[in-house]
Every structure is written in structure tokens, then in C-alpha cells.
Amino acid sequence: MSDSVGQRALDRALDEKDLLLVYQPIHVTTTRKVHSVEALLRQRRESGEIREASVITAAAELGPELYALDSWVVHQAYKDAAHWHSHGSTDVRLNVNLSPREFKNTKMLDRLRGLVTGCGIDSKKINLEITETSFIAKPDETMKCLQELKKLGLSIWLDDFGTGHSSITHLQKFPVDGLKIPKEFIEDAPADERSRAITRHLIEMAHDLGIKVTAEGVETEEQLQFLLDHDCDFIQGFLFSKPMPVKELGKFLAAH
Numbered sequence: 123m124s125d126s127v128g129q130r131a132l133d134r135a136l137d138e139k140d141l142l143l144v145y146q147p148i149h150v151t152t153t154r155k156v157h158s159v160e161a162l163l164r165q166r167r168e169s170g171e172i173r174e175a176s177v178i179t180a181a182a183e184l185g186p187e188l189y190a191l192d193s194w195v196v197h198q199a200y201k202d203a204a205h206w207h208s209h210g211s212t213d214v215r216l217n218v219n220l221s222p223r224e225f226k227n228t229k230m231l232d233r234l235r236g237l238v239t240g241c242g243i244d245s246k247k248i249n250l251e252i253t254e255t256s257f258i259a260k261p262d263e264t265m266k267c268l269q270e271l272k273k274l275g276l277s278i279w280l281d282d283f284g285t286g287h288s289s290i291t292h293l294q295k296f297p298v299d300g301l302k303i304p305k306e307f308i309e310d311a312p313a314d315e316r317s318r319a320i321t322r323h324l325i326e327m328a329h330d331l332g333i334k335v336t337a338e339g340v341e342t343e344e345q346l347q348f349l350l351d352h353d354c355d356f357i358q359g360f361l362f363s364k365p366m367p368v369k370e371l372g373k374f375l376a377a378h
Contacts, residue, residue, distance in 0.1 A: 140166040141175070141191075143198055144365040147374065148217065148336055148358045151349055156378050157356055158215035158249060161199035162365050163191075188223055193233060195219075200241035200248075202368045207243065211375040215247045219281065222255040225264050235274060245275035249300070253281050254292050261295075268297050279336075284324060293331055301328055305339025305359075312344040322352050329353070 145159040165175040179191070196218055203216040224230050238245045250271060257264050268278055280292070283301040292298070303324055310317035321337070328335045337349050340359030349357060366374060 141194060142166060142172070142367070143195065143202065144367055145202070145371045146358060146365040147363040147371075147378075148356050149362050151337075151346070151354050151357050154362060154378075156211075156214055156375060158217050159371065160217040160251070160358065161195065161202075161219070163195055188221055189227060189233075192221055192224060193237070196234065196237050197241065200237055200243045202371075203247065204241050204243040205368075206372055206375060207247065209372065209376075211372075212247075214375060215249055215277075216243070217249040217251050217279065219251045220256075222253055225252075225256045225260070225267055231267065231270050234271070234276075238274065248275075249277045249279050251279045251281040251302070254283070257292055257296060265296060272297055284320065290327070293328070293333065298333055300334040300336060300355075302336045302338050302358075303354075308337050308339045308345055308349075308359075309341070312342070312348050318348070321348075325352050325354050 142164050143161050144164055145161055147156045148158045148160060149155060150157050163175040163179065164172050165177070166172050199216055199218050203214075206214065227233075238248070272278065277299040278297060279300040279302060280298055281302050282304045284307060285304055293301070301324070303321055307317050307321050307324075311321045312318070325335050334355045336356040336358055337345075337354050338358050340346055340349065340357040340361045342361065345359075346357065346361060363374065
């Protein structure tokens with residue numbers, strides 16, 4: 123799909139507010155209790171169909187619209203979380219993804235601080251998910267930014283650890299609270315020797331460093347048992363719950 127098609131889709135989505143968030147619960151592995159929920163961006167197509175928003179997010183990464191899109195996502199997610207917190211689900215944390223480009227924006231801290239204050243959500247209940255690409259261009263500046271975010275009470279999680287530009291030194295140097303092991307490792311872990319070894323050692327290493335671990339893409343009982351056997355803290359995947367609209371999430375949280 124061309125960049126121009128993606129740009130048109132992005133412009134239409136921003137102008138007509140054809141954006142919405144769904145939330146996928148993240149569960150404590152041993153108890154299945156909901157620990158947190160991840161906000162995931164979706165696009166409502168002209169036909170009314172709701173689909174993943176990969177086209178518009180890819181277009182946003184190329185231009186200034188990224189900050190407007192990220193602000194919308196963060197603001198809406200904070201509002202939704204403040205709502206379910208006010209209705210009794212106060213222990214459920216919110217996971218929100220930040221683009222690596224955000225760390226090049228000198229106004230990011232003020233913007234995030236303002237969104238937290240404006241929505242009335244407890245910042246200690248927020249996990250910011252970032253990728254390791256955020257560290258590469260300007261590691262010193264990124265370090266300072268992460269430290270300021272943690273002063274606000276937010277937790278920092280590394281998404282898709284073990285892919286792309288991953289480096290163990292990032293766990294050593296940066297103030298990371300948790301990491302997420304991607305589906306690519308989890309789906310093969312029960313049967314594939316290399317996937318088992320990688321996943322097992324990632325969990326052990328993280329725990330030795332005082333870092334929590336979430337396994338993504340958990341869809342089978344065999345995967346769950348493997349993660350239980352190796353003390354993975356949290357799991358996210360269709361085995362326990364799929365992404366859902368905020369109204370459905372409210373009922374889900376009440377039931378769990």
C-alpha cells in the first residue's frame with residue numbers, strides 16, 4: 123500500500139474521528155487475575171468495519187501527525203482508565219504504547235504530564251510501553267527522559283524484547299520495570315528447542331535484574347504450562363482474553 127493511501131487514511135481518521143481503542147487484558151500467570159490492560163488503536167472503516175490501524179500508524183510515523191495521534195491515544199486511554207478506576211477496578215493498570223519518535227520531541231514530558239493531570243488518573247497505575255529503537259539515536263537524552271517519566275510515577279516496559287535492535291545493555295543501563303516477550307518466541311516455545319531456551323533465559327535474566335516479564339500471544343494450554351513452569355509473571359493472549367471495547371472491558375473487569 124502506498125504512502126499516499128496511508129496518508130489519506132490517516133487524514134480521514136483524524137478529521138472524522140474514525141479512531142477507537144480496544145483493550146486486551148494482561149493476566150497474572152498463576153491466578154489469571156487481571157493485572158493490567160493494553161490500549162490498542164483501531165480504525166473504523168467507511169464501511170463500518172473495525173480493523174487494525176497499522177496503515178494510519180505507519181503513515182503517522184512519517185509526519186507531524188504522529189504527535190496528534192499519540193496524544194489522542196494517550197488521552198482517550200487515560201480517560202477510560204480513570205473511568206474503570208472510579209468504578210472499582212482500581213488495581214488494574216493501563217499499558218500505553220509510545221512511538222520512538224516521541225523521544226525526539228522536547229515537549230513530550232510536558233504533554234504527558236498534562237494528560238495525566240487532566241484525566242485524573244493515578245500515574246502509578248500507568249505502564250508506558252516503548253521499543254528499544256527509542257534508545258538508539260540519543261541514548262543520553264532518552265535516559266534523562268525516562269528518569270523524568272519515572273519521577274511522575276509511570277513504569278517503563280520494553281515491548282517486543284529480543285527482536286530488532288535488542289541489546290542486553292539496555293536492561294543494564296536504562297530504568298526498565300518490565301519487558302514483553304513477543305509472540306514469535308512464545309508460539310514455538312513448547313515444541314522448538316531454541317525458542318524454549320531463549321524464552322527461559324529471558325525470563326531468568328529479567329528476574330535476576332528485578333524486572334517483571336509478560337509473555338505475548340499466549341493461545342494454548344501448552345504455552346501456558348511452559349510459562350508456568352518457568353515462572354513468567356504475566357501473560358497476554360487469546361487463551362484468556364481478546365481485545366475488547368471499553369464497555370465490554372468494564373463488564374469483564376467486574377466479572378473477574
